[in-house]
Amino acid sequence: MDVIIQAHNLKVNAAIEEYARRKVGKLDRYLPNIQDVRIDLAHENTRRGSNLVSAQITVRHKRGAILRAEEKSAGEINTAIDSAVDKMYRRIQRFKGKRSRKGRERFIATIEELDIAEDIPDVEEYVDEYVGEEVETTAEPETPVSLIDRRKVIELTPMTEHEAIEQMELLGHTFFVFFNMEASAVNILYRREHGGYGILIPSAP
Secondary structure, eight states: OEEEEEEESSOOOHHHHHHHHHHHTTHHHHSSSEEEEEEEEEEEEOTTSOEEEEEEEEEEETTSOEEEEEEEESSOHHHHHHHHHHHHHHHHHHHTSOOOOOSOOSSSOOHHHHHHOOOOTTOOOOOOTTOSOOOOOOOOOOOOOSSOOOOOOOOOOEEOHHHHHHHHHHHTOSEEEEEETTTTEEEEEEEOTTSSEEEEOOOOO
């Protein structure tokens, strides 16, 4: 399992690097077949003048799934690393959760992986809290940001709607852009406020 550490506006000394590697070093015991782990550590100044440090952990599985967890702290970088690792444990628990294995098993653990994986200490068994009937929401949309601060090119992997749900949850996002291989079109998956999921299907006039 390769571990890559990147820093942004933050000096990573030998002690921080050793701590970060030690914290993620056991992940492959709980999730076999990890290809690599990337740790992004950063320091940022808020508008109020306070300092924040963040730790983002990205796990790439050999079958293509990506698990991501990020946490910020007003304290030491080690605190952010600890919190991000704890959140990653919950991502892994979802990946290992007992769910219907329809289609390709890119975003759920195989029986063989479950047999050799160790249980994560002090992490409850995954329960899919978003499966259920959809409920309409009347929440007002947020005011759009007037300026574009970042543009990002994303690689669209062909997948089914079921696989898109799994990948979105493993990333911890509330929406996910993917190429729907069943519809041969780009779709946008999103999590509904009161449970369930929705799909946006772009259409040119």
